[in-house]
Amino acid sequence: MSRKKRIWHPGATYHVMSRGNRRTDLFKDTSDYVRFLECIALSKERYGFKIHSLCLMTNHFHIAVETAQEELWKIMQKILHPYSMDFNHKYNFTGHLFESRYTACLIEDDRYGNEWKKQGKSSRTDLRMIFR
Numbered sequence: 052m053s054r055k056k057r058i059w060h061p062g063a064t065y066h067v068m069s070r071g072n073r074r075t076d077l078f079k080d081t082s083d084y085v086r087f088l089e090c091i092a093l094s095k096e097r098y099g100f101k102i103h104s105l106c107l108m109t110n111h112f113h114i115a116v117e118t119a120q121e122e123l124w125k126i127m128q129k130i131l132h133p134y135s136m137d138f139n140h141k142y143n144f145t146g147h148l149f150e151s152r153y154t155a156c157l158i159e160d161d162r163y164g165n166e167w168k169k170q171g172k173s174s175r176t177d178l179r180m181i182f183r
Contacts, residue, residue, distance in 0.1 A: 058157055059122045064103065067127065069153040070111030077110055077138070077148065087112075087134050094129035115158065127153055 071077045078084050084107055091102070091114075103115035116126065135148035 057123060057155060059118065061118060061120055063123075064115060064117040064158045065123055065155040066158055067114045067116055067123070067153055067155045068111060069131070070150050072147045072150045074110050074150070077112065078107060079142070083138065083141075086137055087130075090130045090134045093133075094126050097129060098126050100126055123155055127155075 078087065087107065091105075094100075095102070098121040099119040100121070101117040101119075103117060104113075105115075106113040116123065118126065131149060131153065138148055139145060
């Protein structure tokens with residue numbers, strides 16, 4: 052059975068989240084966080100999207116992403132696939148790193164977006180170095 056197609060249009064903003072398979076860690080050390088941020092930077096360079104907020108936890112992440120001219124699935128594929136391949140290679144793992152398809156909620160209500168951004172400011176990673 053095929054998956055339901057996601058709603059997308061240029062300029063759409065999403066709250067994207069995903070977690071480790073069986074809720075295992077996605078990030079085991081600092082270099083894993085750095086590599087994930089590098090994957091985001093490479094995808095951003097290619098697709099030109101905006102990140103409004105980012106929170107990387109040990110076994111999951113949250114990102115507020117505003118798309119430009121490319122669909123969200125392309126952006127996320129360019130982030131998640133290389134990261135999972137590198138992670139599995141580094142730790143000599145096989146199989147899925149992520150529990151399932153990432154979850155993406157379209158942010159249509161300013162109250163939701165503003166609250167999410169406000170909460171993210173207290174725990175987000177400083178991305179200025181990577182996204183210059």
